Amino acid sequence: MTNEKILVPTNGYLMLLLFLILAGGSTYLLISQEAPIFITGIILAFLMLPGFVLVNPNNSRVLLLFGKYVGTIKKNGLFWVIPFYSKKRISLRASNFDSERLKVNDKLGNPVMISTILVWRVTDTYKAAFDVDDYKNFVRVQTDAAVRKLASMYPYDNFADEGHKEDITLRSSVNEVSEDLEKEVQERLAMAGIEVLEARIGYLAYAQEIANAMLKRQQATAIVAARHKIVEGAVSMVEMALEELSKKQVVELDEERKAAMVSNLMVVLCSDKDASPIVNAGTLNH
Numbered sequence: 001m002t003n004e005k006i007l008v009p010t011n012g013y014l015m016l017l018l019f020l021i022l023a024g025g026s027t028y029l030l031i032s033q034e035a036p037i038f039i040t041g042i043i044l045a046f047l048m049l050p051g052f053v054l055v056n057p058n059n060s061r062v063l064l065l066f067g068k069y070v071g072t073i074k075k076n077g078l079f080w081v082i083p084f085y086s087k088k089r090i091s092l093r094a095s096n097f098d099s100e101r102l103k104v105n106d107k108l109g110n111p112v113m114i115s116t117i118l119v120w121r122v123t124d125t126y127k128a129a130f131d132v133d134d135y136k137n138f139v140r141v142q143t144d145a146a147v148r149k150l151a152s153m154y155p156y157d158n159f160a161d162e163g164h165k166e167d168i169t170l171r172s173s174v175n176e177v178s179e180d181l182e183k184e185v186q187e188r189l190a191m192a193g194i195e196v197l198e199a200r201i202g203y204l205a206y207a208q209e210i211a212n213a214m215l216k217r218q219q220a221t222a223i224v225a226a227r228h229k230i231v232e233g234a235v236s237m238v239e240m241a242l243e244e245l246s247k248k249q250v251v252e253l254d255e256e257r258k259a260a261m262v263s264n265l266m267v268v269l270c271s272d273k274d275a276s277p278i279v280n281a282g283t284l285n286h
Helices: 012-033 036-047 125-131 135-153 174-192 208-248 255-270
Strands: 052-055 059-065 068-073 077-080 086-091 095-098 102-105 111-122 194-206
Touching: 012 036, 012 052, 012 077, 052 059, 059 125, 068 125, 086 125, 095 135, 102 135, 111 135, 111 174, 125 174, 135 174, 135 194, 174 194, 208 255
Parallel strands: none
Antiparallel strands: 052 077, 059 068, 059 086, 095 111, 102 111, 111 194
16 A cells, blocks of 8 residues: 555544443443443443544544554544554645755855745645655755755856846746745655645845855946946937037037037046036136
């Protein structure tokens, strides 16, 4: 037997009624007739007690008879089975697992801290009970292993300026990374009869030893990008100003004065501080 077998045992309420009749009747007859033979009925009645099984909603009982798998009860209610059966409780409810923060190296070798949140449940009680030693510990260990593997497959972030242009990164591609993580964890937990309902990264950051350096790098990258936009906009504005002055014939400028005007406008538009205007009260030649 290597697959789960669903067992539908005897109705427990009927057996409970039989137990009460057998125990009560034997006790009454023993007292009224004082015949020791009725002690046997009382003993048989109490031998029935270990056979009662109560299964709560979203729970199950795995039944064994002298080490042999008999079946699994998944239907909730009160049941009765052979008293010699051993019963193992396995929950079918969805469970959450928040892994510890692991220090791993990403694809580029940068140390990062990462953790995952996993939602899982048991679907095959035979595999969970007998194919692995402890299925809850198995979930923890295999999830950590899957997170370590996933982190080594992708970089934390894009470094296009260094020639590392990636379509998927741990920081920006949350959905794609979560899908890959869920698939990886499901493949590892399938042998334990466990279904992965959801797997997502719960925490992600650079390791402490490089966090400050990477923060400065991100700030520098943002400043360079902002400066690039400012210069691009300033050039467009200078070009438009020269074109409008020439079109409307407001003033005629030679090449030297155009160069001076372009220089002044670029300084004003690209400066971090407000420019201090100087009013020229003379002529163009002075």
